[in-house]
Amino acid sequence: MPTDDAEFDRLVEPLRRELHAHCYRLLGSVHDADDALQDALLRAWRGMDRFEGRGSMRTWLYTIVTRTCLDVVAARGKRALPMDLGPSSEQVVLEDAPVTEVAWLGPYPDAPDARYERREAIELAFVAALQHLPGNQRAALVLFDVLGFSAAEIASTMDTSVAAVNSALQRARAIVAEKVPPPERLQDTKAREIAAGFASALERGDTDALVALLTKDVTWSMPPLTHWYSGIDAVTGFAVAVPLGRCPSWRTEVLTANGQPAVACYLGESADAVHRAWSINVLTPRGDRIGEITSFLDADLFARFGLPPAKA
Numbered sequence: 049m050p051t052d053d054a055e056f057d058r059l060v061e062p063l064r065r066e067l068h069a070h071c072y073r074l075l076g077s078v079h080d081a082d083d084a085l086q087d088a089l090l091r092a093w094r095g096m097d098r099f100e101g102r103g104s105m106r107t108w109l110y111t112i113v114t115r116t117c118l119d120v121v122a123a124r125g126k127r128a129l130p131m132d133l134g135p136s137s138e139q140v141v142l143e144d145a146p147v148t149e150v151a152w153l154g155p156y157p158d159a160p161d162a163r164y165e166r167r168e169a170i171e172l173a174f175v176a177a178l179q180h181l182p183g184n185q186r187a188a189l190v191l192f193d194v195l196g197f198s199a200a201e202i203a204s205t206m207d208t209s210v211a212a213v214n215s216a217l218q219r220a221r222a223i224v225a226e227k228v229p230p231p232e233r234l235q236d237t238k239a240r241e242i243a244a245g246f247a248s249a250l251e252r253g254d255t256d257a258l259v260a261l262l263t264k265d266v267t268w269s270m271p272p273l274t275h276w277y278s279g280i281d282a283v284t285g286f287a288v289a290v291p292l293g294r295c296p297s298w299r300t301e302v303l304t305a306n307g308q309p310a311v312a313c314y315l316g317e318s319a320d321a322v323h324r325a326w327s328i329n330v331l332t333p334r335g336d337r338i339g340e341i342t343s344f345l346d347a348d349l350f351a352r353f354g355l356p357p358a359k360a
Contacts (some may be wrong), residue, residue, distance in 0.1 A: 074117040076127035088116040130269040136278035146272040160305035179229040185220035243309035247300035299323040324351040
């Protein structure tokens with residue numbers, strides 16, 4: 049059993065990244081995941097006398113982290129994307145004001161050496177679908193299907209019965225299956241090519257090149273704006289009117305988020321002006337094209353992705 053802070057940190061450090069990803073899956077927010085993990089590890093440190101080396105440190109920590117996240121879910125509810133709030137817009141909305149009273153889903157920064165139990169279990173569609181589940185179903189599904197815990201271990205973690213866990217799993221899988229398309233695994237090089245093509249088309253203001261990258265049923269949403277667009281015609285109309293029309297100049301950086309290709313966008317008043325952080329755009333590939341664009345309009349996210357606040 050750890051006897052001081054340094055020893056506790058040494059035991060926890062190898063698990064910190066996966067515990068943080070677990071918090072993000074359950075909470076849909078990097079900020080909430082930070083707070084929940086910090087709170088959970090403090091609880092673990094204070095409760096080490098109750099562990100006493102019984103069982104696995106990993107299982108014990110996941111129990112504390114999961115219970116901490118469930119407390120947050122109970123207090124704050126779910127996080128949303130624009131499509132959760134209403135139908136898509138058929139016409140371009142030029143004066144769209146941010147909605148701050150909604151708890152928005154956020155993107156997850158991938159570390160350069162990120163390794164996930166299952167990459168699709170950190171993808172945006174999966175995390176968004178989890179937000180539609182009650183906390184107990186959310187936790188049961190992640191612990192069983194993603195992390196490989198047994199129903200008995202989950203029952204102990206959640207202080208319930210195995211039968212209740214199995215029931216929660218059945219309900220959760222049915223809901224997630226309705227909302228999450230089958231995963232498409234692209235080679236990292238191909239995913240990066242798609243993101244680079246999107247970035248280049250945006251910087252050049254090339255409508256034809258941008259549209260050529262999109263599927264016919266593409267969607268484009270921009271939290272914290274509530275309006276979103278569905279289908280190639282509506283998305284093209286939005287792209288021509290706003291990012292390629294009203295926005296003078298773009299600089300971009302290709303990266304990954306949620307295990308998916310992504311592009312950070314900086315907006316400038318002219319090509320030779322300073323370009324300031326504007327959005328993190330998470331791209332969801334469908335085959336060799338983009339099926340979903342989720343543009344998170346939040347300059348504060350850039351620091352989390354290790355990006356500067358501005359580009360020359």
